Amino acid sequence: xxxxxxxxxxxxxxxxxxxxxxxxxxxxxxxxxxxxxxxxxxxxxxxxxxxxxxxxxxxxxxxxxxxxxxxxxxxxxxxxxxxxxxxxxxxxxxxxxxxxxxxxxxxxxxxxxxxxxxxxxxxxxxxxxxxxxxxxxxxxxxxxxxxxxxxxxxxxxxxxxxxxxxx
Amino acid sequence: xxxxxxxxxxxxxxxxxxxxxxxxxxxxxxxxxxxxxxxxxxxxxxxxxxxxxxxxxxxxxxxxxxxxxxxxxxxxxxxxxxxxxxxxxxxxxxxxxxxxxxxxxxxxxxxxxxxxxxxxxxxxxxxxxxxxxxxxxxxxxxxxxxxxxxxxxxxxxxxxxxxxxxxxxxxxxxxxxxxxxxxxxxxxxxxxxxxxxxxxxxxxxxxxxxxxxxxxxxxxxxxxxxxxxxxxxxxxxxxxxxxxxxxxxxxxxxxxxxxxxxxxxx
Numbered sequence: 001x002x003x004x005x006x007x008x009x010x011x012x013x014x015x016x017x018x019x020x021x022x023x024x025x026x027x028x029x030x031x032x033x034x035x036x037x038x039x040x041x042x043x044x045x046x047x048x049x050x051x052x053x054x055x056x057x058x059x060x061x062x063x064x065x066x067x068x069x070x071x072x073x074x075x076x077x078x079x080x081x082x083x084x085x086x087x088x089x090x091x092x093x094x095x096x097x098x099x100x101x102x103x104x105x106x107x108x109x110x111x112x113x114x115x116x117x118x119x120x121x122x123x124x125x126x127x128x129x130x131x132x133x134x135x136x137x138x139x140x141x142x143x144x145x146x147x148x149x150x151x152x153x154x155x156x157x158x159x160x161x162x163x164x165x166x167x
Numbered sequence: 168x169x170x171x172x173x174x175x176x177x178x179x180x181x182x183x184x185x186x187x188x189x190x191x192x193x194x195x196x197x198x199x200x201x202x203x204x205x206x207x208x209x210x211x212x213x214x215x216x217x218x219x220x221x222x223x224x225x226x227x228x229x230x231x232x233x234x235x236x237x238x239x240x241x242x243x244x245x246x247x248x249x250x251x252x253x254x255x256x257x258x259x260x261x262x263x264x265x266x267x268x269x270x271x272x273x274x275x276x277x278x279x280x281x282x283x284x285x286x287x288x289x290x291x292x293x294x295x296x297x298x299x300x301x302x303x304x305x306x307x308x309x310x311x312x313x314x315x316x317x318x319x320x321x322x323x324x325x326x327x328x329x330x331x332x333x334x335x336x337x338x339x340x341x342x343x344x345x346x347x348x349x350x351x352x353x354x355x356x357x358x359x360x361x362x363x364x365x366x367x368x369x370x371x372x373x374x375x376x377x378x379x380x381x382x383x384x385x386x387x388x389x390x391x392x393x394x395x396x397x398x399x400x401x402x403x404x405x406x407x408x409x410x411x412x413x414x415x416x417x418x419x420x421x422x423x424x425x426x427x428x429x430x431x432x433x
Contacts, residue, residue, distance in 0.1 A: 021221055027276040031346075050180050058187045065194075067214050069274070069281040069317070072194030079191060083184040130195055131278055132345070 004045055012060075015040045020067050023155075031144070034152040035074075037064060038123050039159065041081055042116060050086065057082035070131065077126040081119050088118055116156055121149045215315035218272040218283055226269070226412070233412055240301045263378055266290055266416040271315070275322050275408050278345040282306060282318040284414055292316045295376060297417045303382040303405035304328070304370060305414055316416075322348055322408055330383050331371040335360055338371055339400065341383060348408050351384060353400040360398065362389050368402055375419055 019037040027033050041057050061078030065071060092115045125145045132141050175182060226233075268286035286292050288311055298305040298318050306326065309319040319326055321343060328341040330353060337360035339353040353368065366386040372379025384402035392399045 020217070024274075031276045033276050051183050054180070054183050054187060058191065061191070062194075067217075068277075069279075070195070070277070071197070072191035076188050076191030076195065079184060079187040083180070130192070 008044075011043070012040055016063070019064065024068065028151055029147075032148050032151050034148065034155050035120075035123065035127065036152060036155055036159065038078070038081065038120060038152070039116075039156050041078055041085070042119055044082075046089070054079060054082050073127055073130045076130060077123050080126050081123045084122060085119065088115060092118075113157070116160070117149070117153050120152050120156065121145070124149045124152065215271065215283060215285075215312065219285060219315075222269065222271040222285075229412060236301065236413070243301075262419070262421055264418040264420060266292060266418060268292075268414050268416060270411045270414060273409075273411050275320070275348040278324050280320040280322045281309065282320050282411065284316055284318060284416075285314070286416065287312050287314045287316045289313050291418065292416055296419070297376040299377075299381055299415050299417060300406055300411060300413065301415075303384070304377060305406060305408070305411065307376055308416065318414075320408065321351060321404070328377070329371045329373045330368050332356070332360060332362065333367040333369045333380075338373070339368075339398075341368075349403060350387065351402055351404055353402060354392075354397065356398040356400060358391055358396050358398060362386060362398060362400065364388075368400075375422060375425060377417065378419075 015037045019035070023034050023036055037060075040060060044053060044056075057078040058075050061075030062072065064074040068074070092111050125142075128141050128145045128148070266286060268284040268290075270282055271285050272283040274280045274282070282298075282305065284298075292308060292311055294308055294311060296308045298308060304321060306318040306320040306323070307328070308316050310317040321328060321341060324343060324345050326341070326343060329338060330341045331338050337356055339356035341351055341353055343351045356362070364386055368383040368386065370377040370379060370381040370383060382405045384404045386400055387403045388401040389398050391397070
């Protein structure tokens with residue numbers, strides 16, 4: 001864990017730099033704003049204390065909220081993703097992930113993609129649900145969430161392939 | 168009691184999640200109640216300065232375009248100056264003062280958009296002042312720190328600004344439905360008003376924030392609402408809200424006097 005902290009700090013700075021300086025200014029088709037920073041939570045070390053992990057995720061979301069003027073939307077979304085992460089790890093990678101008998105790096109591509117996509121979808125869904133805060137345009141919101149997730153997923157995959165990550 | 172504490176301890180991860188989510192949602196909701204939300208916004212020292220650096224770099228690439236706009240603006244003002252006789256302008260009796268600023272952060276793809284600009288308390292900006300560009304209105308100052316302030320953009324679902332039809336003086340309320348940053352909506356225009364496509368919409372001057380007659384947009388579509396008494400109008404905004412740079416904050420010098428009159432009434 002100790003030598004993981006500098007790596008995490010660098011990853012945090014890079015992902016947030018990219019998010020704040022580039023992706024917050026990008027809006028594909030006029031309204032799709034990819035949230036690539038979520039990769040930080042997806043790639044967070046598996047063996048961290050879960051309570052610590054929840055609090056860290058909350059703070060990370062709050063930092064982004066500060067830059068986006070969105071109150072606590074991203075904080076809530078990040079906490080939700082962090083809370084659901086173990087469940088999805090279990091479903092997608094099997095029970096074994098708990099004991100670290102599989103290396104996160106070498107599991108097959110398809111499973112990794114499923115993992116990344118599901119959690120991105122959940123994150124975007126929470127963000128958009130909270131941002132709109134009403135059921136009046138439910139289908140439209142759903143469509144928004146789906147499109148944003150697809151774009152975020154696409155960019156995340158490119159980033160993951162470019163920088164081979166370690167957990 | 169013992170049972171409860173064991174239960175809490177066993178599910179501590181879930182309860183932590185619940186608490187954090189509630190805090191997050193509470194912050195989100197209190198954002199809209201305006202006053203409790205004191206420091207967590209983009210006009211704060213940290214994010215304001217970082218956005219400022221970003222904008223400084225960005226500005227460099229827009230110099231040429233800005234220059235063209237400024238010259239156009241200058242020509243227009245010169246023209247007005249030449250057409251006004253000297254006697255008309257009395258510097259002690261100006262109703263509105265203009266404070267010039269630059270945007271450091273602009274957003275237009277959320278449902279509630281805010282813009283941050285690089286002037287604040289120190290230059291005399293305060294809450295509820297109107298903001299315009301050389302073309303038309305941008306929004307209303309919503310929060311001020313010493314060097315930055317935040318504008319509630321007209322592209323914000325909470326924004327409500329009093330406007331009128333230029334030709335007939337019928338009043339309406341400018342709103343935004345959160346979809347397209349090029350278009351906004353006007354509600355509450357009485358069905359008696361005669362509206363045509365491409366009619367100009369201007370500010371009404373009723374709100375003390377904006378002087379009368381500032382350009383807002385042109386009518387693109389209109390229809391009667393469900394009650395058949397009011398029009399719902401779709402307008403195309405004159406400002407391109409997706410590319411803002413130089414903005415002007417309008418300070419109403421009569422505000423105190425009018426406010427004291429109003430409070431004396433109550």
